[in-house]
Amino acid sequence: MKTNQELLQERTERFTKTLALEKTDRTPIILMIDGFCAVHTGVKLSEFCSSVKRSSEVMLDSVKQLGDVDGVTSAFAVGPIFPMIFMAKVKVPGRELPDNMLWQLDEAEMMTPEDYDTIINKGWSNFMPSYLKNRLGFDFEGALEQLAYAPQAIQNFNDAGYLVYSPLVTITVNEYLSGGRSMSKFMRDLFKMPDKVEAALEVIQKENLEQLRQQIRAIKPQVVFVSPARGASEFYSPKLWERFVWKYIKETADMIIEEGVVCDIHCDGNWERDLDYFKAFPKGKAVFECDGATDIYKIKEKLGDRLCIKGDVPAGLMVLGTPDEVYDFCTKRIQDMGYGYILSNGCTLPANAKLENVKAMIAAATGK
């Protein structure tokens, strides 16, 4: 039997080659999971959400039981700290919600147009922490303290033989404002005060990139996860998309790549219209992560010789499908995508996915 260290090495090698679109023994499988692990191991979601440490322990437990997966996208559940990413409140089980209900982002118009001025004049780092604390009632310091456990959480997965796909996560800056203003109001701002929104975004972007660069140098991850959460082409006219979404994806990815790291672009929703833009990235330096909404065959056709592709297994299939359907779906993806594909969930595996379906997905990758 292989030791955990040997397993980790084997999986890392397979993964590294896949990122570079090189030949491997088999397609790697990386699960994007959180709440599912609590359900799987019989832990209440309230307990699961009680800390970064606890969610990570439960996730590791669950993954060990699942067996031969190459790794996980994240080493802990991000949901409870969503306010730091989306600038919106989150309802947490055991606090605002019953013990066994999934956490929920509670998006509302919490940021005002006047806040754009504050951000422009005072800077993002002067605005954001107090906004989180005072306007959202979010325990910012507490969250930072909890996040200090993240390196240990990653280490624990590695020690158990699993790789952690993206130890560092960032969001495209427009999402901060879109989350804080609420998506519809933000859209309205893009029509009514585009220049002001842009000025605020520039301020945030500058600070964000600087901070991210320092983090990359400190952590030295293999992949950085960039989420343009609601940046899909389907949401925006080409003009707005280019100005308010793509610009920030491109700048962020360029910096990450410049630092010698692979950039994962988490593309939920339908991006078909704008796939050509992604040809801007050098071969093997970026991953197109999709959730089933963009036709993966179109991605493959346009970007397959350049970008690694990850994801696509639909959330709905994992919940309502049968193990045979899941197995067939995944097997077909593996065959059709060839090298440079990571079998993974379309965004997060739903908490109520069927265990047999997850097993079927793993079996499709491992051939066991």
Next chain:
Amino acid sequence: MNSKLIEAMAELDEDTVLDEIQKMISSNAAPLDIVADLQEGMSIIGKKFEKEEYYLSELIMSAEIFEQASALLGENADSGPSKYGGFVLGTIYDDIHDIGKNIVGTIMRSNGFDVIDLGVDVPTEKYIAAIKERKPKVIGISCLLTTCFDNVRQCIKEIEDAGLRQDVKIIFGGGPVDEAAGRYVNADIVCKNAQQTVDYCKKIMGVN
């Protein structure tokens, strides 16, 4: 007919839309005429969307303007008899996604349906109360979370238990909703977008 209002609506020029409405209100124009102009503007928007001159961003903006305009008109906006009867719409409880629902609501409204929007995180009792009070022919349930499919199923079951199921058609929609999900929750039909919803409702309500 106020062509300036229609055009401003179609061009998503919120300030002019609200200005024109104010002017029309002060010159005692009938609220229903104002609504008719807005709907005319909305249908131009719908066509532009089909031709890919407009995108979701524009639809969301149009929904925003429509909402502001309706607020100006207040109660008067839905005082008259609607062309095709009521359509109750809401996002199922535990789910707060509303962008798609709002678009469906706006497009339905601009096609002359009387849309009763119950909002998000809607408990079954609210659907039942709305069915009893407003007697819609169709209700639309939006759900973007697979974790809420069971809620929709339960909600439809309770509507049935309350003896109201035979009087309404239930349309189910939202990102991850497909035919299998529709069968799972026992909806009458699954609609993938706003236009399908309009077409289906017209059929049900006997409009050509």
